Amino acid sequence: MRTIDDFTRPLEYLTPLDRYLGEIGRRWADTEVIPVRRDFDEDWEHHNLIEPCFRSLQGEIGFQRMLFPEDLGGWGLGHSGYMGAGAARLFEEVARADSGMAVAFGVLFWPLVMICVEPHVNRRLCEQFAPMFMQERPVFAANAMTEPQGGADIENMEIVGGSTIQTTAVLEGDEWVINGHKLWPTNSGGVADLFGVVCTTNPGSKDPNDLAFIFVPADTPGCTQGGPYEKAGMAADKNSDIWFDNVRVPSWYRACGPGLDAMYFKEVISLGNLGSISFVSGSLMNVFEILKDFAEETTFRGKPLKENDDAAGVLADFARDVDIIRVLTYQYARMLDRPDLYGDRWSDEIVAKGRAYKYFACDKAVEDLKRVMNLMGAHGSDRAHDVEKHWRDLKIVQLWMGGKQLCQMEVARWFYECETL
Amino acid sequence: MSYQELFPIPVEWLEDADRSMAETVSAWGEQEVKARRLEHKEDYDALLLPAMKKLFLDIGLQTLLLPEERGGGGMNSPEAATTATAVLENVGAADTGIGFVFANSLALQYALAIAEKRSDEALGSAAGVFTGDDVSLVSLVLPGYGTDTGDKPRYYGLDFPATARKADGGWVVTGGPARPQCCGASAAAFAVVCDLGEGVPGVLLVPGDAKGVQRGPAFKKTGLAASANADVTFDGVEVPSSALVLEGMTALRGMLSWYYMACAAVCAGSLQSVHEILQEWGDTRVIKGKGQIFKENPLVASLMGEIGGKMGTSRLLTYNLARMLSKPDVYGNAGGGNLHVTAISAFKQVGRLAMEAMDNTMELMASAGYATEWNLERYWRDVKTVETYVVPETVAETCMARQYFNLKQL
Ligand SMILES: Cc1cc2nc3c(=O)[nH]c(=O)nc-3n(C[C@H](O)[C@H](O)[C@H](O)COP(=O)(O)OP(=O)(O)OC[C@H]3O[C@@H](n4cnc5c(N)ncnc54)[C@H](O)[C@@H]3O)c2cc1C
Numbered sequence: 001m002r003t004i005d006d007f008t009r010p011l012e013y014l015t016p017l018d019r020y021l022g023e024i025g026r027r028w029a030d031t032e033v034i035p036v037r038r039d040f041d042e043d044w045e046h047h048n049l050i051e052p053c054f055r056s057l058q059g060e061i062g063f064q065r066m067l068f069p070e071d072l073g074g075w076g077l078g079h080s081g082y083m084g085a086g087a088a089r090l091f092e093e094v095a096r097a098d099s100g101m102a103v104a105f106g107v108l109f110w111p112l113v114m115i116c117v118e119p120h121v122n123r124r125l126c127e128q129f130a131p132m133f134m135q136e137r138p139v140f141a142a143n144a145m146t147e148p149q150g151g152a153d154i155e156n157m158e159i160v161g162g163s164t165i166q167t168t169a170v171l172e173g174d175e176w177v178i179n180g181h182k183l184w185p186t187n188s189g190g191v192a193d194l195f196g197v198v199c200t201t202n203p204g205s206k207d208p209n210d211l212a213f214i215f216v217p218a219d220t221p222g223c224t225q226g227g228p229y230e231k232a233g234m235a236a237d238k239n240s241d242i243w244f245d246n247v248r249v250p251s252w253y254r255a256c257g258p259g260l261d262a263m264y265f266k267e268v269i270s271l272g273n274l275g276s277i278s279f280v281s282g283s284l285m286n287v288f289e290i291l292k293d294f295a296e297e298t299t300f301r302g303k304p305l306k307e308n309d310d311a312a313g314v315l316a317d318f319a320r321d322v323d324i325i326r327v328l329t330y331q332y333a334r335m336l337d338r339p340d341l342y343g344d345r346w347s348d349e350i351v352a353k354g355r356a357y358k359y360f361a362c363d364k365a366v367e368d369l370k371r372v373m374n375l376m377g378a379h380g381s382d383r384a385h386d387v388e389k390h391w392r393d394l395k396i397v398q399l400w401m402g403g404k405q406l407c408q409m410e411v412a413r414w415f416y417e418c419e420t421l
Numbered sequence: 422m423s424y425q426e427l428f429p430i431p432v433e434w435l436e437d438a439d440r441s442m443a444e445t446v447s448a449w450g451e452q453e454v455k456a457r458r459l460e461h462k463e464d465y466d467a468l469l470l471p472a473m474k475k476l477f478l479d480i481g482l483q484t485l486l487l488p489e490e491r492g493g494g495g496m497n498s499p500e501a502a503t504t505a506t507a508v509l510e511n512v513g514a515a516d517t518g519i520g521f522v523f524a525n526s527l528a529l530q531y532a533l534a535i536a537e538k539r540s541d542e543a544l545g546s547a548a549g550v551f552t553g554d555d556v557s558l559v560s561l562v563l564p565g566y567g568t569d570t571g572d573k574p575r576y577y578g579l580d581f582p583a584t585a586r587k588a589d590g591g592w593v594v595t596g597g598p599a600r601p602q603c604c605g606a607s608a609a610a611f612a613v614v615c616d617l618g619e620g621v622p623g624v625l626l627v628p629g630d631a632k633g634v635q636r637g638p639a640f641k642k643t644g645l646a647a648s649a650n651a652d653v654t655f656d657g658v659e660v661p662s663s664a665l666v667l668e669g670m671t672a673l674r675g676m677l678s679w680y681y682m683a684c685a686a687v688c689a690g691s692l693q694s695v696h697e698i699l700q701e702w703g704d705t706r707v708i709k710g711k712g713q714i715f716k717e718n719p720l721v722a723s724l725m726g727e728i729g730g731k732m733g734t735s736r737l738l739t740y741n742l743a744r745m746l747s748k749p750d751v752y753g754n755a756g757g758g759n760l761h762v763t764a765i766s767a768f769k770q771v772g773r774l775a776m777e778a779m780d781n782t783m784e785l786m787a788s789a790g791y792a793t794e795w796n797l798e799r800y801w802r803d804v805k806t807v808e809t810y811v812v813p814e815t816v817a818e819t820c821m822a823r824q825y826f827n828l829k830q831l
Contacts, residue, residue, distance in 0.1 A: 038641070150708060151787065160710045184788050230462075231791050232798035239788075299567040300815065301578035308578075310815045370776065373805065377566060377813040378600045381806040383641035392643065392802070395783065396791050403787045405720050 002292075004096075004285040007326045013334040015082035018089055025093025028057055033097035038383055040098065044235035045228060047191075053101065053236075054138035058108070063090065064133050067109050067116040072130035078116035084333035087271070088278045092329070095282030099393040100236030102282065106275040107186040107237075110143040111196025113268050114213055114255035120264050124252060125215065132193055132217075142192035143268065144182040144242055151184065154198060155269060155402040158348070158413060159421065161206030162198075162262065167244060169199035169212045171251060176214055178222075178247040189228035189238030193218050196255070197244065198265070208262035213255040222247040233392030266346035269401070273354030274332050276397050280361040281329045283390040284322045284368070290387055291318065291372055294379065305375075314375045318368050325361045332357050352414030355407040362398035369394065424693045428733040430740040434503050434747075443507040449476055450515025455694075463646035463799065470556070473519055473647065477556050482508065482523055484551045486530035491544060492552040497534040499755075502679070502747035506686040506739055513690025517803030518647030520687030521810075525603050526551075526559040528680035529612045532624060532666050536675050537754055539667075546663035547626050550610045560601040560608035561680065562653065566813070574620030577816050578831075583655050585615035585625050591661045594625055597654035598637060602810055605651035606639035612666060613655065614673065622673045624666040633658035644802030675756030677812075681768035682742050684811050688768075688775040689735040691800045696732055698797050699725070699782045702789065715785075724781050731778040735771045742767040762824040765817050772808040779804060 015021070033053050043049045058064035067083075068074025077083050087106070095102035112129075115122035133139050144167075145154050153164040167180025178199060182188075185195070195216045202210040216223055226241035256264050295306035295315060305311045332354060335342040343349055369391040373380030381388050398404060409421050435443075453472040461468035477483035485508075486501055487493020496504055505527055513520035530551070533544045550557050567580030574581070583596025594615060601611060608629050617623040627634060637652040667673060703716035703725065715721055742764055745752040753760055779801045783790035790797045819831050 041641075146788070150706070153708060153710060156709070163710055230793040232793070232802065233791075297568065299570055299580070300813075302567075302570050302572060302575065304570070305566065308815065310818060314814075366780065370805070371814070373809050374814040376809065378602075378810045379566075380809040381643040383643070388643040388805075391805075395780075395801075396788075399784060399787045399791060404784050405718075405724075408720065 004288055007285060007288075007323050009326060009330045010334065013085055013330050013337070015080070015086045015089070017082075017086055021086060021089045022093060024061060025090050026096075028061065029093055029097035032056055033101065037098050037389070038386065040100070040235045041233075041383075041389075044230060044238075047236075047238070050101070050236045051138070054104070055136075057094070057101075057105065058138040059136040063105070064108055064139055067112050068126055068130045068133065069116070069121070072126055073134040074116075074130060078113075078121065079118040082337050083117065084271075084274055084336035085330060088274060088281075088329050088333040091275055091278035092282035092285065095279040096286040098236055099279045099283045099390070099397065100234035102279045103186050103234065103275070103397075104140065104191070104237045106279070107143060108140045110268060110272065110275075111141050111194070111213075111215070113271055114196060114261070114264055115215075117267070120256050120260065122255060125255070129194060129215070140187040140192040141194040141196065142185040142187040144185040144188070144195045145198040146182060146184045148181060148183055151400075152402040152406045156406055156409070157262065157266060158410070161208070162200055162211040163204050163206045165198060165200040165211070166203065167197060167199045168203055169201050169214055171201070172248075174251045175248045176212075176251055176253065178214065178216065178244040178249070180244045182242045182244075184229075184239045185242065186237050186239060188225050188242050189240035190225055191238050195223070195242065209258035211262040211265065212258075213261040213265055214249060215253045215255065216244070216247055216249055220247050220249060232395065233389065234396055263346050266348075266351050267344075270336060270345045270350050270354045272401050273351075273358040274329075274336060276358045276401065277325070277329045277332060277361045279397055280365045280394060281322070281326045283394055284325060284365055287369065287372060287387050287390050288319065288322055290385055291315065291376075294376060294385065298379075311375060314371055318372055321364045321368050325364065328357050328361060348414055352410045356411045358401070359398070359404050359407040359411075362394065363404075365394045366391070366398055424696060427696075428729075428736045430736055431744070434740060434744050435507060436504075439504045439507045442504060443511050445480060446476070446508050446511040447514070449480060450511055454515040454519070458796065459794075462793065465646060465649065469516065469519060469647040472516070473522065474556050476512065476519065476523070477526075478554070482512075483526065483557060484530075486527065486534045487544075487548060487551060488534060491534075491548040493534065493548070499535055499749050500747045501535065502682060502743040503740070505683060506743035509683055509686035510690035510693065510736075510739070513687035514693040516647060517687055517691045517800055517807060518645040520690060521645055521684065521803075521807050522558060522603050522647050524680060524683035524687055525561050525612075527683045528561060528676050529559050529626070529666065531679040532612075532672070532676040536667060536672060537749070538669075538672050540663075540665065542663040543626070543666045546661065547610075547666065550626070550628070557609035558604040558607050560604045560611050562599050562601045562611050562613040563677075564614055565600055574616050576614070576620075576622060577820060579813070579816060581614060581616040581622070583613050583615045585613075585617055585623060588659070591659055592625055592664060594627055594655045594658040594660060597635075597656075598652040599654070600652050601650060603645070603648035603650060605653050606636055606649040611653065617668065621668065622670060623668040624673065624676065625660055626664045626666050627655065627658055627660055631658050631660065642806060644799065644804075644806040671754060671756035673756065674761040675754060678746060678755040678761050678764035681764040681811065682739070682746055684807055685735075685739040685742060685768045685771040688771050688804050688807060689739045691804050692732045692735055692775050692778055695779055695782055695797060695800055696729075698795060699728065699785065702786050702795075721785060724785060728778045728781050731774040735774045735778075738767045738771055758824050762821055765812060765820055768811060769814075769817050772804065772811070775804050776801075776808060
C-alpha cells in the first residue's frame with residue numbers, strides 16, 4: 001500500500017539520524033496530536049490541550065535541547081553538518097500533525113541559530129542560556145523582528161537596510177537599554193522565556209553595523225507581552241505585542257556584534273525559509289493521507305472517487321506537487337548543510353533561493369488545497385477532515401517572513417541583478 | 422466613489438424599488454452586523470441570529486418571493502431575480518453565512534412561487550413555514566457523493582440523498598445520513614431532492630420536526646457560522662402529497678439555477694467588503710522604508726489591479742445571470758440546458774474569482790489579513806465554504822462539458 005513515505009527525498013542528503021527523528025516524530029504525532037488536534041482552534045487562547053503535546057515533544061523527548069553543544073546538555077545539531085536535513089525531517093513530521101505546532105517548535109531554535117551554529121557559536125551566550133532549555137517542561141524562544149509599521153521592511157535588508165527599525169538599543173556602561181514595540185513574534189503572548197530582539201543602535205541608519213540582535217529573557221523588568229491575537233488558523237502558535245520599556249540586559253547579550261549580527265541574521269532568514277518549506281511538505285503529506293482515504297471510501301458515479309478519471313486528474317496534480325515540494329525541501333536543506341558546495345547560508349544567493357523555494361511551495365500548496373477542498377465538496381470545509389485546517393494554516397506560511405512580494409523582489413534582485421528594487 | 426459606481430453593472434436592470442431595498446439591507450448590514458462584530462465576532466446567539474431575525478422578519482426576506490395573498494412580499498415573478506441579487510449582494514457584504522442561509526430559502530421560495538411548473542398545493546402547504554413569527558431556516562438537501570458502488574439511479578453521478586415513494590396519498594421519504602447545504606441542525610424545513618422512482622428527481626418539503634427526521638450533532642466547519650449544520654437522516658418520513666414542491670429534471674435545474682445565482686451574489690457581495698478593507702489598508706500602510714504609500718508601489722498596484730478586475734467581473738457575471746433568469750421570455754426556462762449550465766458556470770467563476778481576490782488581498786495585508794481583527798479572514802473562510810458546498814467541482818465540469826460539447830455518455 002502506498003504511504004507518505006513513498007514521496008521522494010534525495011536519500012544521499014539525509015542525516016544519519018533521519019530514521020530516528022522520523023520515527024519519534026511520527027509516533028508522537030500519531031499518538032499525541034492527531035487524535036486531539038481538531039479542538040486546537042478553540043484552544044488558541046489557553047493552550048490547555050496544546051501545551052501537553054509540546055511538553056512531550058520538547059521537554060520529555062527533549063528536542064528543545066538539540067541545537068546546543070553536547071557538553072552543555074545539547075545534542076550538538078548546530079555543528080553537526082546536517083542541521084538542515086535533520087530540521088527538515090523533524091519539522092515535516094510535526095507539521096504533518098499541526099503546522100502551528102511546527103512553527104512554535106521551529107521558532108524556538110530560530111534566535112538560537114545566531115549563537116549555537118558554526119561558524120559563529122557564541123560560547124558565553126550558549127552557556128548562559130542552555131540551562132534554560134535543559135528542562136522537562138517545554139521552553140520556547142521567540143524571534144522578535146516585526147514592528148507595528150511593518151515586518152517586510154525589516155526583512156528587506158538589501159534595500160531598506162534596517163533603517164525602519166524603531167526598537168532602539170543604547171549602550172549604557174556595560175548594559176544595553178532597549179526600548180520599542182514588536183508585533184506578531186511566534187511564541188509571544190506569554191509563551192517564550194527568551195527573546196532574540198532585532199534592534200537598531202542608530203535609528204534611521206542603513207549601516208549594517210547598527211543592526212543589533214540582542215537576547216532578552218522574558219522576565220527582564222520592563223519587558224511585557226499582550227494577550228495572544230485571534231487569527232484564521234495556527235492556534236498552536238501564539239502571537240502578541242511585546243513592549244520593551246527601558247529594558248536592561250548585559251552588553252554581552254548581543255549575539256555576534258556590529259556587522260556580524262546583520263550578516264548572520266540573513267542566515268536566520270534562510271533557516272526560516274527552510275522551516276516554512278518543511279511545514280508545507282509535512283502538512284501536504286497529511287492531506288495526502290486524508291485524501292487517499294476519502295477518495296477510496298467515497299463513491300461518485302457508482303465507483304470509488306479515485307477511479308473517476310476527472311477526480312484522478314486532481315489527485316494526480318496534488319501528488320505531483322507533494323513529491324516536488326518534498327524534493328525541494330531536502331534540496332534546500334542540503335544547500336544549507338553544505339556551504340562548502342553551495343555558499344554561505346547568509347549569502348544573497350542562498351537567501352534568494354530560499355525565498356524562491358518558499359514562495360513556490362506555498363503558492364502551490366494554497367492552490368492545491370483549494371482544489372482538494374473543492375473536490376471533496378461539503379466535506380472539504382468540514383473540520384472533521386482536517387484538510388481545511390491545513391489550508392487555513394498554510395495560508396500564513398505564504399504570508400509571513402515579509403510576504404510574497406518581498407520574496408519576488410529578492411528573487412528578481414538576485415537572478416536579474418536588479419539594482420533599484 | 423461608491424462600490425456600485427466603481428464596479429458598474431447595467432443599471433437599467435434595476436428598478437428604484439430594487440435600489441431602495443438594497444439600501445435598506447445595506448443599512449441593516451452596517452448596523453446589525455458590521456458595527457457589532459468586533460464585540461461578538463461570529464457568535465450565533467449574540468450576533469447572527471438577532472441579525473437574521475431583523476433581516477428575515479422585519480425587513481421581510483423570509484417571504485420575499487411569496488405572493489401577497491399568501492402573506493409574502495409579492496415579488497413572485499421572474500423579475501425578482503435582479504432584486505434578489507441586489508439584496509443578496511448586500512447581505513453577503515455584511516455576512517457571507519447569512520447570505521448563504523438566505524440563498525437556500527430563496528431557492529425554495531422560487532420553486533414554490535415563481536417556477537413555471539409551480540404547484541399551488543405545495544405553495545399553500547409550505548407557506549406556513551415562511552410566514553410564522555419566528556425565523557424559519559430552510560435547508561436544501563442536494564445530491565452528493567455516496568458510499569456504495571453498484572447500479573442505481575443517480576443525479577449526474579451523485580447519489581440522491583433520499584428516495585420518495587407514494588403511500589396512502591402522500592410520500593414516504595427515506596435516506597441519509599445526508600449532508601444538507603446549510604442549517605442541518607437548525608432548519609425548520611428541509612427541501613430534499615429525492616429519487617421519485619427510476620431516477621426522476623423531485624423536491625419534497627420535509628418539516629424539521631416530522632417523525633423520522635434525525636439530525637446528527639452540529640459539526641464544525643471552516644466558515645459560515647450562521648449555518649449550524651448537521652447531517653440528517655430521513656427514516657421513513659411521511660409527508661402529504663402537497664409536500665412535493667417540484668418534479669422532473671427541468672424543474673429541479675430551474676431551482677438550482679436560482680440557487681447558483683443567489684450564491685454567486687453572496688460571493689460577489691462579500692467582495693464588496695473586501696474592497697473596503699483593502700482600500701483602507703492600501704491608503705494607510707507604508708512600505709519600502711519611509712514614505713511609499715502601499716498602494717503606490719507598482720508591484721502591489723499590479724496585484725490590486727487584478728483584484729479590482731476580479732471584483733468587477735464577479736459583479737458583472739452575477740447580474741448578467743440574474744438578468745437572464747429574470748427574462749424567461751427572452752432566455753428561456755431557468756431549468757433549460759443552456760441557462761442552467763450558464764448558471765453553474767457563472768457561480769463557479771464568481772466563486773473562484775472571489776477566492777482569488779481574497780487570497781491576493783490577504784497576501785497584500787500579510788499578518789493583518791490573517792488576524793480576525795481586520796475581518797478579511799472571515800470572508801475568506803466563508804466564501805471558501807460556500808464554494809465547496811454548492812456543487813462539487815467534478816459535477817460542475819461534467820455538466821458544462823456535456824452541454825458545451827454535446828457529450829453523450831457522461
Ligand atoms: C502566524 C504568524 C507568525 C509570525 N511569526 C513571526 C515571528 O516569529 N517573528 C516576527 O518578527 N514576525 C512574525 N510574524 C510577522 C510576519 O513575519 C509579518 O507579518 C510579515 O513579515 C509581514 O509583515 P507585516 O504583516 O507587518 O506586513 P507589511 O510589512 O506591512 O507588508 C504587507 C505587504 O506589503 C507588501 N510589501 C512589503 N514590502 C514590499 C516590497 N518591498 N515590494 C512590494 N511589496 C511589498 C507585501 O504584499 C506584504 O505582504 C508572524 C506573523 C504571523 C501571522
